[in-house]
Amino acid sequence: MPRRPANALPLARRAVLAAAPALLATPSIGRAQAAPVELHFWHGLPQPLGGLLEAMVAAYNDSQRGVRIVPSFRGSYPETMVAAIAAFRAGTAPHIVQMFEVGTATMMAAGRAVIPVHELLERTGTRIDFSDFLPAVRGYYQTADGKQASMPFNSSTSVMFWNKDHFRQAGLDPEKPPTTYAELEAAMRRLKAANTGAVPFTTSWPTWLNIEQVSALHDIPLATLANGFAGLGAELRIDNPLIRRHLENLVRWQSEGLYRYGGRDNAADALLPAGQASIVLASSGLRARVEKEARFAWGEGMLPYYDDVPGAPINSIIGGASFWVMQGGPRNTRSEAEMRGIAEFFRHISQPAAQAKWHTDTGYLPLTRAAFEQVKASGFYERNPGAQVPIEQLLRGGRMTDNSRGIRLGGFVEIRVIMQEELERALQGQQPVAQALANATTRGNQVLRNFERQNRA
Amino acid sequence: MQRKAIFGGRALPYALLLPQLAVTLVFFFWPAGMALYQSVLREDPFGLAAEFVWFENFAEVLSDPGYLQSLRTTAVFAASVTLLSLSAGLFLAVQADKVRRGAGLYRTLLIWPYAVAPAVAAVLWLFLFHPEIGLLGRALNAAGIPWDYRLNGGQAMALVVLAASWKQVSYNFLFFLAGLHAIPASVLEAAAIDGAKPVRRFWTVVFPLLSPTTFFLLVVNLVYAFFDTFGVIHALTRGGPGNATETLIYRVYVDGVDNLDLGGSAAQSVILMAIVVALTAIQFRYIERRVHY
């Protein structure tokens, strides 16, 4: 990692500034004309996805001469985020950093630490047609007035996987998965009665699936101010009849042996390929692993919903990450050449060819309709039934609302952990669901107020 | 204590002290001062804006039920680790003290776990207690005990206590064994002639003689449980499930790193510093006594 001691010591910075201005000269990038501009790119994708991402970058490096992108894996998403922030304070931030979707509000509040993508494109005169992007994908990373803040990249949504062998054993139609929670409950009872040796139902990413997606599908707000898109003053609204009903169902199903809590984050993923759960709600990104590991027939379908909620279902929200453009440090801004290089790279990865390859290799969503059409025309979805489900689900209902655009809450990483903790206590029988939701709301709102204060300036 | 014979020289002693003092100043006094300074600020993670908030961070931390909960968690954790590792260490030392043949071999076989990093110890125990791949984890589930430390707070606490105590048993064993060796044979013989039963003799004669060692180990084990067990918790439970295994040190990390709340984390650091100063004061009072012992 290149060190620039010149930008050290925030506390003593003023003194250094006064004493030794010469020290602060940033190493100039514009060397000989022929040398490519080097751009540092930090990502948080473990193997094998990280390797596929780096291969994509390598292909781009080979395709042109002006820019060389240096990818480097920096640990999990939260670790990558912390590393990038620390590097910014030290004046050595990477040019591009991959940031998970729940960190969006933090990055958006970062002020002059980031260069918004719309500004980058404007200043470099580069054109990327965001109107062709899937609305749920681009919308998550836009400001309230529709300007693109970061470059959407690896996106997934959550879907339902089911074990067809277990369905057969239980006398259920293996090609007809439950579409509503009423049907799901009936299927669970049949599966339990059939003694498949597996738990009928589990959910991965506990809060994403059971709170965030349930809110979006039924067009119910998760927080005020358009889920936080309209301002920092948002307050949680998860303590509502629908969420309470859903979580009480989970607790009840658990006590009847129909549902099993599979642990935090994506710990429950493993239960499906291992044959230990019959129906699993998980990220669409689980597909690649199921393909590789499952030794039984399985299917991929849309998330169930409560059909007595008027208007439901509409589109689900996405998960995943986007690329943010960072300034080098508090007093270390990007050169024209660097910005042009970044913009060109972004344009390249949004092309249908690159997107189609990424989508079919990894199982992440294609970013654009053009890429989706290209993959569809290639017959990929006939060969891989179910692979188009996430895209169809993102377009379901045909009307993205303030409640299904995404979530823009400061400190959402922490809020997710809080919701998870309170949910865990409810599932362990330590508190009723109503109490869990009230606690999560109080604690979550405190995080929101702290974030608001930190970023008011 | 002062030396009579010394060397002259003006610059040399300063030069000799310089490396240690430089490291101490830069990596000790500066961060400690920074913690104090940041604990009265509210700052955005990128360091672009800061607001002076007096003692608001402290008020917030101390009125947060979650913080008080992790204070309790830490107390339970530290007490359990100390009790378990002290009693196991003492028991093994008492047995080993009786042995004539193979004493050296037993000692070697019982002290090596001290070399194992707490986080690696956690990983080794995970291999045993993982509900799906662990020998004992599966056995428990097969026996009808629903064991999953990732879901059950009590089980998670039991597992981190076990993993954290394991290597500390070796340390305690070594010190207790040395303490037992230091007890004069005449004392034991006198007690034996009194005709008391061995167990009674241990508690009335031997254990009181070990009390300086026990007290010293008590402090060392508490300090270990407080500060050196981050790796165990991070590798096994990440503070969960719920907040069942979130200790004070873990919370400083989570708030400072994951939650990017620098002011709150700094305030917690300052509170921890106060706790350590108190612990160290106790330790030094004891060490002074022990020198006279």
Next chain:
Amino acid sequence: MPEAPAPAPAAASRRSRPPRDWNPIHRVSWRTHLWLLLGVAVFCLPVWITLVGSTHDASTIGRGDVPLLPGAQGPENYRVAWLEGGGRFRTTPAWLMLRNSIVMAVLIAAGKIAISLLSAFAVVFFRFPGRMLAFWMIFVTLMLPVEVRIIPTFQVMVSLGLVNTMAGLTIPLIASATATLLFRQFFLTIPDELVEAAKLDGAGPLRFLRDVVLPLSRTNIAALFVILFLYGWNQYLWPLLVVNDQSLQTVVLGLARMIGNGDSQNEWNTIMATAVLSLLPPVAVVVLMQRWFVRGLTETEK
């Protein structure tokens, strides 16, 4: 040769005295051996399971068919762990992590000893203004383990541009009040006559340090080195914060990372092989240098 005035238990443990029963009437009962063997078994069980697991394939372990006897996959597992790494967060091969850990542990141990030796020498063998102030400044660092001031220390590293460097990994950990105190205590026992004799010979302080003090301190240095090596090797929180460059990953942290959130589909065989590799150096140090280890432990008191 002068010995440091060691604490009472330590002194006793070094004397080779026949151990005895405080129940001199009976012989050592079989129950004593049984209890000790049980203790040994509890200590060894997790390591045995790990060792066995590292010789099977991933699916055997993943299915939960926990084997109790070694399998045939050992060489392959160790090859993968050594050269490629394992787990879904596969990034750093074990050879590199082990090298990083060894370099880190040696630098920390050697650094602590070097700077403590010098500062203790200055405090003991010189009189100069500020002597006690300097001593207390060092002494007070005992009070704040790095874990307590971890975030501000990290920010200092950020400010100095030392994040993701071996220097950043080691230097903040080499300030050591304990080692300084130990050397000071020992230096105070060096007879004044030796100092006078050196002065008569016309030897300056540095020559006295090299020719008299260092040779006398050999055993202390060896004992300290073992303990400080383990201290450095076992670091977890500091590397977690200060290094996210995969090429500087240490084995203790890298191992924990491989496990992720404990997914049963992990490449457990490679992880277990890495665990065994991570155990070897520190355990070898303790077992092979047991004499120094015991001495260092009882004298430094952490």
